[in-house]
Amino acid sequence: GIQVxxxxxxxxxxxxxxxxxxxxxxxxxxxxxxxxxxxxxxLINLFYIPSGTKQNGRLSATTVATERYSLLYISSSQTTDSGVYFCAVISGSQGNLIFGKGTKLSVKP
Amino acid sequence: DTAVSQTPKYLVTQMGNDKSIKCEQNLGHDTMYWYKQDSKKFLKIMFSYNNKELIINETVPNRFSPKSPDKAHLNLHINSLELGDSAVYFCASSPGTSGGEFFGPGTRLTVL
Incomplete structure (x- = not known):
């Protein structure tokens, strides 16, 4: 199966x-x-982004589907941004999300 | 409020008991899911239902039985609870083909 x-x-x-x-x-x-x-x-939805770029306030995301990666940008981080950020994908005929292991972010005051 | 809701939020029980977790969505979505998040925060699909029909059943012990009385509800019943069942269980829903999945607040199950 797909690896994330x-x-x-x-x-x-x-x-x-x-x-x-x-x-x-x-x-x-x-x-x-x-x-x-x-x-x-x-678990809070940030972006649905199978391709392209989206922005929401201080957060933005870019997915380059042809090169098989996505980036999440956090600007001017705040302590409330702390937590774990997960990327999850659906590939082919499978109908459910496959999750990565996450990035644990700690923002210090 | 439009959302995916789960009850209870916390569930503490003894080994061997049977328990249920309820999930409801009022987003009008056709597909609902149950995911399990283990102690290392790894999230994995357990079941998926589309219009009340089971479409995904990952390698989950048959002590876990999902029930979908209508397309807005997907409940999870667990028989003969074991210590290893302790985890956070998330319900989710999606419109099906696109638009992403929306998650409930989670149910933290602790088996003593």
Whole structure:
């Protein structure tokens, strides 16, 4: 099955810094989503982005489907950005999301 | 509020008991899912239903039985609970072909 690899596994930032999280996948995808799991465990949809670029406030995401990767940009990070960021994909005929192992982000005040 | 909701949020029980987790979505989606998140935060699909019919059943013990009374509900019943069943269980829904999946708040199950 498709492999989803996220990097880095852990990231510590000072408040105000920018960061880029990466998601590589091993096959073509029909669907790619980025989620934020906050410290209370809630999974929050950030982007549905099988291709192209989207922006939402301080966050933006780009998926280059032909090269099998997606990037999540966080600018001017805040302590509330802390948590785990997951990339998840649907490939081929499978009907469910396959998740990466996540990037754990800690933003220090 | 339009959302995916789950009850209960927390469930603490003894080994050997039977328990159920309920899930409801009012997004009008055709497809619903159950995912399990283990202690290392890894999320994995368990089941998927489309219009009340089972379409995905990953290698999950048959002690786990999903039930979909209508397309807005997908409940998870677990028999003879074991210590290894302790995890967070997430329900999700999607419109099917595109638009992404939307997750419920999760149910943290602890088996003592």
């Amino acid at each position: 690899e996220q990097s880095p596994p852990d990231l510590i930032l000072q408040e105000g810094a920018n960061s880029t999280l990466r998601c590589n996948f091993s096959d073509s995808v029909n669907n790619l989503q980025w989620f934020h799991q906050n410290p209370w465990g809630q």
